[in-house]
Amino acid sequence: MKYNVGNQLGMGVVGAGAIGINAALKHLSQADVQDKVHLAAVCDLVQGRADAAAAAYGVDKGYTGYEALLADKNVDAVTICTPIGMHFEQGMMALDAGKHIHFNKTMTTTKAEADILIAKAESKGLKIVASPGQMYWAVNQRIRKLLLEGRLGRPVWSICGTGSVGSYHINEPYRHGNDILTNTNPAWYFKKPGGGPQYDVTVYCLHAMTGILGPVRKVSAMSGRVVPSFDFRGEQIANEMDDSTTLMLEFDENLFGVVYAAPVGAVADGFSPYVYGLSGKVEGLVFNGEKLGRPGDHMPHHFGEHGKMGENHVYEDIMQLVDWIAEDGKKPYCNVEHARHVIDIIESGYRAAETGQTQSIATGFDLLGLEEINGMLEQYGG
Ligand SMILES: NC(=O)c1ccc[n+]([C@@H]2O[C@H](COP(=O)([O-])OP(=O)(O)OC[C@H]3O[C@@H](n4cnc5c(N)ncnc54)[C@H](O)[C@@H]3O)[C@@H](O)[C@H]2O)c1
DSSP states (O other): OOSSSSSSEEEEEEOOSHHIIIIIIHHHTSGGGTTTEEEEEEEOSSTTHHHHHHHHHTOSEEESSHHHHHHOTTOOEEEEOSOGGGHHHHHHHHHHTTOEEEESSOSOSSHHHHHHHHHHHHHHTOOEEESOOGGGSHHHHHHHHHHHTTTTOSEEEEEEEESOHHHHHHHOGGGSSSSTTSOOOOGGGGSTTTOSHIIIIIHHHHHHHHHHHOOOOEEEEEEEOOOOEEEETTEEEEOOSOOEEEEEEEOSTTOEEEEEEOSSOOSSOTTSOEEEETTEEEETTEETTEESOOTTOOOTTOOGGGGTSTTHHHHHHHHHHHHHHHHOOSOOSSOHHHHHHHHHHHHHHHHHHHHSOOEEOOOOOOOOOHHHHHHHHHHHOO
16 A cells, blocks of 8 residues: 555645745645645644645645644655754654655754664655755756766866855745745744754755765865844844855865855855866856756656746655655655765764864765666756
8 A cells, every 4th residue: 555545645744834835835736746646734833824824725634733744644745844953853753653754955964863764764664855856957967977978077176055045044035924824934044953054055065066976085164153143024033053164075086076155155156066177167057168958958847837836846856755655666866865975964064164174974875877867868858
């Protein structure tokens, strides 16, 4: 039996904040998904938010407590859309309750927690998918293809990163409405554990850079706090997390990488890396003058309205879990081993900054081969 009840996967949405609404509920309530997924439940600890979300998006049940959602037999899987610091504990509870999990993002804040979670899922025969699935973007596949085909020559160094992260969440238009679904306070983004740009956005850069270049072997870092507080609708939110962190990464064979996150400025655009090889370069998604993004590029589930809607990369990862459960086929590219490796880099980076000592990284993950990339580009590339 794939599902507890009926022929569609019963999804439980945990947290009805910005991403619970915009990535999970808006996409999963579209007509074209109903043959695969049914919105069984939503929960949120803010009184009234889950009920409002259930009414707005046609979800069967709204709960205030997470335990009640987990006890609902119509829920086969959960998409965890709560603050990152809660993910490990909520993930363990979901596994105990026999639910598959999609983590919207980052799966845990430490490698040790990731190990425990992965072992538990394996022992229970449950599936976990962890966002962000950066290697489902055709541009990232094309950069890796260039590398595998030797068109960049020997890769030498790479850079990617983000600026203005804190202010992004303060200013998300979705948080400035006047009802319970559109006034969600982003304070947790600035608090321990799980706040700060490393777990929130560097995670995208690292999934892309390592998905393209391979696993990191050593990390060194500098990290500190710059902006003391943020104003959210008149409330001062004290920033308790480092908001300026630069990671120096060592891959195999003297290939080096830099990943920065800062409150201002950006050298690379977006989350995809610049890559410099001895005989070619990728800069700003352009390879030797040729644009790597093409009209018609789409992730596997970005058809119809989903292609136009916001946060559809998260929807993609959710659907990877849905299909994996339905077909019991190949493990998706947004998998727990890749997520653990990225968490290991982030955690080791903080340790390196604190101690002044370069840290070794032992975790790894399976990389995309040329055949897989060609297959995906044929189907989903423009
Ligand atoms: N906002 C974005 O742009 C964005 C984009 C991609 C991914 N994400 C990721 O999505 C996740 C959630 O971020 P967000 O921006 O939606 O946060 P948010 O603060 O907007 O929403 C979180 C929601 O979770 C609820 N919540 C908190 N604790 C809970 C609990 N114990 N049980 C049930 N509900 C609980 C809160 O009340 C809130 O409604 C994070 O992992 C974040 O990194 C956010």
